[in-house]
Amino acid sequence: MEIITNSPEETRKLGEEIGQRLEEGDVVSLTGELGSGKTCLTQGIGIGLGITEVIRSPSFIIVNQHHGRVPLYHIDLYRLEDSSQIYELGYEEYLYGKSACVIEWGERIEPLLPPEHLSLSFTWLDETRRKIQFFPSGNRFQDLADAVSQSCRLAR
Numbered sequence: 001m002e003i004i005t006n007s008p009e010e011t012r013k014l015g016e017e018i019g020q021r022l023e024e025g026d027v028v029s030l031t032g033e034l035g036s037g038k039t040c041l042t043q044g045i046g047i048g049l050g051i052t053e054v055i056r057s058p059s060f061i062i063v064n065q066h067h068g069r070v071p072l073y074h075i076d077l078y079r080l081e082d083s084s085q086i087y088e089l090g091y092e093e094y095l096y097g098k099s100a101c102v103i104e105w106g107e108r109i110e111p112l113l114p115p116e117h118l119s120l121s122f123t124w125l126d127e128t129r130r131k132i133q134f135f136p137s138g139n140r141f142q143d144l145a146d147a148v149s150q151s152c153r154l155a156r
C-alpha cells in the first residue's frame, strides 16, 4: 500500500490516522532521506495520540518523550554513529516497554525492532509531494494499515 500526500498538512493528517490507532508497545519505523517528511508525520501521530506539546526533530538528543493517551517515545537516529550506540541508550525500554515508539531512520536498527511493527518508507517526489509506502509486519499492523488506508481514501 502507498499514499501520496500533497502537502505537510496531508502528511500530518495521515500521521494522525495512525496515531489514533496506536497502543502501548507499538513501534513505527520511518525510513527516508532528510526532508522527506518523517518528523512531519510524527507530529501527526502525536496529535492522534492526544499529545498537545509540539513535536520537533530532536537536534542533539536522540530520544524525546511525550505524554498522551499512550506515552510516545520519539527517537531520531540520524546522528547515531554506529548501531552499538543504541545499546548505551537502553533501547529495550523504548522498543519493548509500555509506550508507543516512533523511530526516524529506524532501518539503522532493523534487527532490534520487535518482529511485529509498522515500517513506513518516504520518497521525496517534488517540493510538495511525498510518497509514503506501508510495510506492516504482523496481523495487527496489517489491519492498522488497511484501516488507515481506508479512512484516507474516504477523506479524498
Ligand SMILES: Nc1ncnc2c1ncn2[C@@H]1O[C@H](COP(=O)(O)OP(=O)(O)O)[C@@H](O)[C@H]1O
Binding pocket: 005, 006, 007, 008, 009, 010, 011, 032, 033, 034, 035, 036, 037, 038, 039, 040, 041, 057, 104, 127, 128, 129, 130
Ligand atoms: N507532502 C509533504 N509531506 C511532508 N512534508 C512536506 C510535504 N511537502 C512539503 N513538505 C516539507 O518538507 C519538510 C519535511 O521535513 P521533515 O518532516 O522534518 O523531514 P524529515 O524528518 O524526514 O527530515 C518540511 O519542511 C515540510 O514543510
Ligand SMILES: [Mg+2]
Binding pocket: 038, 039, 057, 076, 104
Ligand atoms: Mg526528522
